[in-house]
Structure formats: structure tokens, C-alpha cells
Amino acid sequence: MTRLFDPTIILVVLGAVALSxxxxxxxxxxxxxxxxxxxxxxxxxxxxxxxxxxxLSFGQGLYYFLxxxxxxxxxxxxxxxxxxxGLAVGVLxxxxxxxxxxxxxxxxxxxxxxxxxxxxxxxxxxxAIKMDLFGRSDGLNVARLSYLGLTPGREWASASLxxxxxxxxALAAIATHLYLTSRFGKMLxxxxxxxxxxxxxxxxxxxxxxxxxxxxxxxxxxxxxxxxASARYADPSLAYWTTSGEFVFIVLISGQASVLSPLFGSAxxxxxxxxxxxxxxxxxxxxxxxVMLLIILFLPKGLGxxxxxxxxxxxxxxxxxxxKERAR
Amino acid sequence: xxxxxxxxxxxxxxxxxxxLVSIGLTLVFGVLRLLxxxxxxxxxxxxxVAAYAIGLAxxxxxxxxxxxxxxxxxxxxxxxxxxxxxxxxxxxxxYDHPEVLTLFATYxxxxxxxxxxKLVFGGQPIYAFQPRNAFGMVDLGPLAYPxxxxxxxxxxxxxxxxxxxxxxxxxxxxxxxxxVNDREMAASMGVNVTAIMIGTxxxxxxxxxxxxxxxxxxxxxAPGIGVEVVVLAFAVIVIGGxxxxxxxxxxxxxxxxxxxxxxxxxxxFAVFAVYAAMAVVLTIRPYGLFARPMARKI
Numbered sequence: 108m109t110r111l112f113d114p115t116i117i118l119v120v121l122g123a124v125a126l127s128x129x130x131x132x133x134x135x136x137x138x139x140x141x142x143x144x145x146x147x148x149x150x151x152x153x154x155x156x157x158x159x160x161x162x163l164s165f166g167q168g169l170y171y172f173l174x175x176x177x178x179x180x181x182x183x184x185x186x187x188x189x190x191x192x193g194l195a196v197g198v199l200x201x202x203x204x205x206x207x208x209x210x211x212x213x214x215x216x217x218x219x220x221x222x223x224x225x226x227x228x229x230x231x232x233x234x235a236i237k238m239d240l241f242g243r244s245d246g247l248n249v250a251r252l253s254y255l256g257l258t259p260g261r262e263w264a265s266a267s268l269x270x271x272x273x274x275x276x277a278l279a280a281i282a283t284h285l286y287l288t289s290r291f292g293k294m295l296x297x298x299x300x301x302x303x304x305x306x307x308x309x310x311x312x313x314x315x316x317x318x319x320x321x322x323x324x325x326x327x328x329x330x331x332x333x334x335x336a337s338a339r340y341a342d343p344s345l346a347y348w349t350t351s352g353e354f355v356f357i358v359l360i361s362g363q364a365s366v367l368s369p370l371f372g373s374a375x376x377x378x379x380x381x382x383x384x385x386x387x388x389x390x391x392x393x394x395x396x397x398v399m400l401l402i403i404l405f406l407p408k409g410l411g412x413x414x415x416x417x418x419x420x421x422x423x424x425x426x427x428x429x430x431k432e433r434a435r
Numbered sequence: 436x437x438x439x440x441x442x443x444x445x446x447x448x449x450x451x452x453x454x455l456v457s458i459g460l461t462l463v464f465g466v467l468r469l470l471x472x473x474x475x476x477x478x479x480x481x482x483x484v485a486a487y488a489i490g491l492a493x494x495x496x497x498x499x500x501x502x503x504x505x506x507x508x509x510x511x512x513x514x515x516x517x518x519x520x521x522x523x524x525x526x527x528x529x530y531d532h533p534e535v536l537t538l539f540a541t542y543x544x545x546x547x548x549x550x551x552x553k554l555v556f557g558g559q560p561i562y563a564f565q566p567r568n569a570f571g572m573v574d575l576g577p578l579a580y581p582x583x584x585x586x587x588x589x590x591x592x593x594x595x596x597x598x599x600x601x602x603x604x605x606x607x608x609x610x611x612x613x614x615v616n617d618r619e620m621a622a623s624m625g626v627n628v629t630a631i632m633i634g635t636x637x638x639x640x641x642x643x644x645x646x647x648x649x650x651x652x653x654x655x656x657a658p659g660i661g662v663e664v665v666v667l668a669f670a671v672i673v674i675g676g677x678x679x680x681x682x683x684x685x686x687x688x689x690x691x692x693x694x695x696x697x698x699x700x701x702x703x704f705a706v707f708a709v710y711a712a713m714a715v716v717l718t719i720r721p722y723g724l725f726a727r728p729m730a731r732k733i
Binding site for chain 1: 470525528529532534535536538539540542543544545546547549550551553554558662663666669670673677706707710713714717718721
């Protein structure tokens with residue numbers, strides 16, 4: 108129980124409460140952009156927990172796709188507009204797919220892992236643009252959601268969706284935080300440092316990577332559901348490689364310090380996208396790539412590291428230099 | 436002619452193309468130890484330069500020979516120059532960084548290249564079918580096959596022979612092999628490692644552009660042709676073993692024949708054939724057919 112009074116968790120809850128109250132005062136476009144930022148932050152959180160164990164996934168778009176189509180297909184084929192039914196279908200599909208694929212993927216590391224995840228999501232994209240079930244390249248429309256039998260009226264529809272997105276993210280962030288601070292979560296960093304030693308300690312690295320992959324898949328599908336519900340449609344480009352690349356990019360911008368980092372990263376990305384699409388509508392990839400390169404070259408630890416650098420410049424603990432000298 | 440022969444011909448023709456596409460990628464990986472995702476960008480760049488050059492030469496009334504010559508030389512030149520630029524401005528700073536970061540940097544370069552190519556050549560598809568049409572068809576048994584596609588296989592064989600010759604029979608090639616095997620030892624023996632690395636990267640990107648130029652007359656050159664190529668080329672070189680030239684030949688044959696077989700026997704599964712082949716090989720040999728497993732360090 109004491110772990111629930113962690114500063115990060117308190118911050119997440121306070122933030123979610125503040126956003127819920129601020130919704131009435133926020134203009135529509137801010138609400139929408141916040142939802143989009145949350146939609147991208149969830150799969151990015153999945154990328155982050157995989158990067159904790161040193162694995163780079165270029166295929167989180169696969170689960171983003173499954174989550175979004177969980178909402179869309181539940182409406183089309185089961186006739187249910189319920190948000191939680193759609194979420195459950197997407198999450199279930201992702202878990203099944205991730206368990207099966209993970210059996211194969213968990214053996215690979217480094218570029219093998221990265222490229223195999225990329226290939227898998229491109230296979231799904233290739234199938235989806237050719238199948239009527241997924242609406243081919245046009246995608247499917249998503250109707251307004253209902254919540255456990257309650258259908259909000261027109262004036263409440265956007266607010267209720269916003270609450271759902273915010274609290275979904277808050278719950279996911281808290282769960283991920285508890286996961287990362289658990290014994291299992293701490294082992295992920297150990298795997299990153301040295302796999303062989305972890306195995307000598309009696310843990311199965313392959314099993315841990317597999318479990319971690321499934322958790323990341325669930326986060327990805329939650330993000331996809333938020334994206335589909337917010338944009339009101341789902342299309343195969345959710346599984347496209349550039350979508351997956353954006354999630355890794357978010358982690359790269361924000362760093363991996365906390366479960367809240369991806370939200371800052373994706374908010375930055377949304378602002379960048381809004382700015383770029385206003386000024387350079389056809390060169391979005393160019394802007395994205397250039398910003399990415401600049402960050403890799405000059406801030407390889409992410410924008411979050413700016414805080415650390417600033418803190419170091421301002422606060423110089425007494426005797427720090429001396430201690431460093433002695434440590435040598 | 437039975438189905439097996441048709442599959443074999445189709446498979447070899449596709450394998451020739453696959454080899455051309457992957458040779459640059461595997462060469463760069465072997466020497467620089469980095470997977471260049473931007474390879475697909477260089478392929479697309481080469482295809483665009485070639486399609487543009489062929490169109491220009493055709494407008495000015497030049498024959499097919501000149502069209503192809505201009506296209507290939509232009510594509511290799513542009514590809515090599517851009518490769519040099521990328522190596523000097525980006526990769527050079529990243530050799531000491533973790534693998535994840537360099538992988539991501541090449542990804543960023545790919546994004547930039549895609550858009551720059553689109554900006555320079557426009558978003559509309561460019562067609563450059565003239566050379567392929569001019570060569571006509573040849574009868575392979577009862578099967579009429581474009582001469583251009585048969586020639587592609589010959590070009591692939593020539594490139595393979597040239598790369599083998601340079602690596603094994605010239606002094607520079609020997610130095611490259613020395614760098615692949617042990618960078619520090621090679622440096623201490625007086626090999627200019629930096630020059631070898633720059634040279635390999637430039638040759639690798641020029642080869643990527645060359646593959647694009649060869650392909651341009653066969654396809655509609657449009658934005659987005661690069662990404663499929665990276666994934667395919669990765670499948671090819673991972674089957675053979677990353678960094679192995681012989682492996683790229685075998686990988687191209689495996690993927691080519693698997694794809695041709697799937698296209699003729701089960702067209703719905705053609706998309707999967709490549710990945711299925713890759714999955715089978717990787718399950719049996721996790722590092723590919725011709726690569727030695729890496730030792731695990733405690």
C-alpha cells in the first residue's frame with residue numbers, strides 16, 4: 108500500500124483531476140490536441156518500457172492499429188458503441204497477437220528485434236489496405252461512443268470522451284509505474300545492463316522480454332483506441348512504419364526518466380506537428396527527421412536531460428567536485 | 436513448361452533484383468556495424484534520378500543505350516554524393532553512440548531523404564518505361580520474358596563478381612576485410628580505417644541508388660517506394676547473415692524463390708512468403724546462414 112503514495116502517482120492523480128476540472132475552460136482544439144497527445148503517449152510508454160530492457164521496437168503501430176480497430180470493428184460487427192467493449196476487444200486482440208508473436212520475437216535483440224517488429228507491422232499494413240474488413244485504405248468511421256449503457260447527449264459527448272482519455276492514461280501510467288518499480292520492472296534495467304548476469308541470477312530473460320512485450324502491446328492498443336475515438340475513424344496507416352517511428356521518437360525526445368515523460372514528448376510532437384502543418388504542410392517528415400537528428404546529435408539523452416543540465420548549472424551541491432575527485 | 440520451371444525463372448529474376456537492392460546494405464553493415472535504414476531512401480533517390488534522366492534523354496532524342504548510361508551514372512553519382520554528405524555530417528558523430536541511437540539516426544535520415552526527394556521531383560509518379568520496352572521480349576521455353584528483366588539478373592551477377600573481386604583480389608579490398616575483422620588491429624597495421632569506413636558507406640549508398648536506377652524502368656516511381664525495399668533487403672541479408680556477401684546471394688535466392696512460389700501457388704499469401712522464409716531461417720539459425728553467433732559476455 109505504501110507504494111501507492113509515491114510522488115509520481117500523486118502527481119498523475121492530481122494532474123488528471125486538474126485536467127478534468129479544466130476541461131470546461133479549455134477551447135475545443137486544446138481538448139482535441141490533449142487527446143491526441145494521450146493517444147500517442149500510451150504506445151510511446153510501451154516503447155519506453157521496452158527500451159528499459161534495451162529493446163527498440165519499430166512496430167508498436169501494430170498494436171495501435173489493433174486498438175483502433177477494436178473500437179471500429181466492435182461498432183461495425185457487434186453493433187456495440189460502448190467504449191469499454193471496444194477497449195476490451197482491442198486489448199484482448201493485442202494480448203493474443205503479442206503472446207503469439209512474442210514467442211518468436213523474444214529470442215532477438217538489437218537491430219534484429221527492431222527490424223522484425225517493423226516487418227511485422229508492415230505485413231499487417233499490407234493486409235489491411237487490401238481487406239474490406241478493415242475498410243481498405245479509406246479506413247472505417249467510428250460512431251460516437253456510449254459508456255456502460257449511458258449515451259451522453261451532444262453537449263456532453265466531447266467532455267465524457269475527454270474524461271475517459273485522461274483517466275485511461277492516468278490508470279495506465281499508474282499501473283506502468285507500479286510495474287516498473289516492482290521487482291520484475293527493475294529486472295528490465297538489469298537486462299539492459301547485462302543479460303547473462305541476470306540469467307545467472309536465475310531469471311529467464313526471454314520470459315521477461317516476452318511479458319514486457321505483451322505489456323507494451325496493451326499500452327499500444329489503449330493508445331489506438333483513444334486515437335480512433337478522438338479522430339472518429341481508424342485506417343491502416345496506424346500500422347504504417349512512420350507511425351511506429353513517431354512513438355520511438357517521442358521517447359527519444361522525452362527521455363525515459365518517468366512514466367509521465369512520454370506525455371511531455373507527445374505533447375511536444377503535437378505542437379511541432381501543428382506548427383509544421385501550418386507552415387510546411389507537405390514536408391512534415393522532413394521537419395520530423397530534422398528535429399530528430401538534432402536531438403540525437405546534440406541531446407542524446409532527450410529533452411528531459413535539459414532539466415538535469417539546468418539543475419546542474421544552477422544548483423552546485425557543496426563539495427561535489429571534491430567528492431568526484433576522491434572517487435577517482 | 437511446368438509450373439516448377441516458371442517458379443524457378445520468376446524466382447531467379449526476382450532474386451537478381453533483391454541482390455542488387457541488398458548488397459549495399461550488407462556491405463555497409465559489415466564494415467560500419469550499422470544498419471542503414473536510409474538505404475531505402477537512397478534506393479528511391481536513385482530511382483527518381485534515373486527516371487528523370489531517362490525522360491530527359493528520351494526527350495532530346497537519345498537512344499536507349501544513352502538513356503540507361505545517363506540514368507545509371509547519374510544515380511550512382513547522386514547517391515554517392517548524398518551518402519558522403521550524410522556520413523560526414525551525421526554518422527561520423529555517432530560511431531561511439533549506442534546501437535539504438537545510430538539506428539534511429541539513419542531512420543531520421545530516411546525520413547528527410549523521402550521528403551527531399553518528393554520536394555525535388557514532385558509527388559506525382561514518374562514513368563520511364565522506354566528502355567524496358569525497347570529491349571522487347573525473349574522466349575524462355577513457351578514463356579515470353581522481358582529482356583530487361585533477364586539482363587537485370589546478369590547485372591546482379593556482374594555486381595556480385597565485381598564486389599567479390601574488389602574485396603578478395605585488390606589491396607583496398609584486403610584492407611576492408613581487415614577492418615571488418617578487427618578494426619583496432621587493422622588501424623595498428625597502418626590501415627586508414629576512417630577512409631575505409633567513409634569509402635564503404637559511399638559505395639554502399641551508390642549501390643543502393645544503382646539498384647533504384649535499374650528498377651526505375653520497371654515501376655511507377657512514386658513517393659514511398661523506399662520503405663518496402665528496406666524491409667525486403669533486411670530480410671535478404673538477415674537470412675544470409677548480416678555483413679556476408681555470399682549470404683546476400685543465398686538470401687536473395689531463398690527470398691526470390693519463396694516469393695515466386697507463393698505468387699504462383701497461393702497468391703493471397705505472397706505478402707507472407709518473404710517473412711515466412713525469414714522466420715523459418717531465423718528459427719533454425721538465429722544469426723542467419725553464414726554469420727557466426729556473437730559471444731555473450733558476462
